Amino acid sequence: MYAKCGSIKEAYHVFRDRDETNTVLWNTMISGFARHACSLEVMILFEKMQQMGTFPSEVTYVSVLTACSHMGLVESARKYFNLMITEHNVSPNVVHYSCMVDLFGRSGLLLEAYNLIEEMPFDATASMWGSLLASCRIYGKLHLAEVAAKHLSEIEPNNAGNHILLSNIYAANKKWDEVARIRKLLKESELKKERGKSWIEIKDKVHSFMVGERKHARIAEIYSKLDCLIEELKIMGYKAETEHDLHYVGENRKHELLRHHSEKLALTLGLMCLPSNASIRIMKNLRICGDCHSFMKFASSCTGKEIIVRDTNRFHHFKNGCCSCREFW
Secondary structure, rough: OOOOOOOOHHHHHHHHHOOOOOOHHHHHHHHHHHHHOOHHHHHOOOOOOOOOOOOOHHHHHHHHHHHHHOOOOOOHHHHHHHHHHHHOOOOHHHHHHHHHHHHHHHHOOHHHHHHHHHHHOOOHHHHHHHHHHHHHHHHHHHHHHHHHHHHHHHHHHOHHHHHHHHHHHHHOOOOOOHHHHHHHHHHHOOOOOOOOOOEEOOOOEEEEEEOOOOOOOOOOHHHHHHHHHHHHHHOOOOOOOHHHHHOOOOOHHHHHHHHOHHHHHHHHHHHHHHOOOOOOEEEEOOOOHHHHHHHHHHHHHHHHHOEEEEEEOOOOEOOOOEOOOOOOO
């Protein structure tokens, strides 16, 4: 519970004070560290659990490979993947392969990721092709993105998110005709993209925001406070990264859309309402965008607060202008 809520230190305190150990406890703590990209802690616990007589299971290896993926530790992942088979006689399942595909993709080894998908003894899952498609967006590999998108359309024909991601890759490559084609397809098929949403808990009440939120009772005050914060951050060097907004609109409109992203609104309410010594914890249903990631780093430096954002992939801990992901996300 602590790990899933962003309190990894408290999670470890509970684990450390346990009366007895078993595989489930070890796996839960290792998984928690992996979710927070604490790769060194994952590796230490992995060794310690064996020293104390508990052998790693297939679940343990999922967490270890996930930690490697979050930090780009390609060679370490290769070592653990081989160790799983040769030393602990654990047969890699589809989740282990998925971790390796994700790692290769994040690390720019897109062809290696694709080859692993083609060679593994399982049918590729939607998450594998989705991971490859997302990596193609990062590294601008249009042809491979189209291959991944084709497989995704066969596996998940009703998932609008896959079409949106391919549309964003076309937009990043200035292929506006293809963007228009996909958006027309989405409109005609009536597939709906999941809207981005962020949550923050304040005094036992959960406040949710969407981009351009208007319904919150204090929204006018939130926008005013956010405008002031943005001006402060600009003095420190923050500049909106409009390349992360892939709408076919002018620069001014892109600035407006980025300014009112849901996590920025949630952060602002946290700054308004939480005690000065409290961390700000924000949950998202989508991946944090590059501009908001930069914004949170500047905000943590400006306010002196630790800002914790959990998106669909991992936890980001922003503190003193830096993020725990070390820009590998």
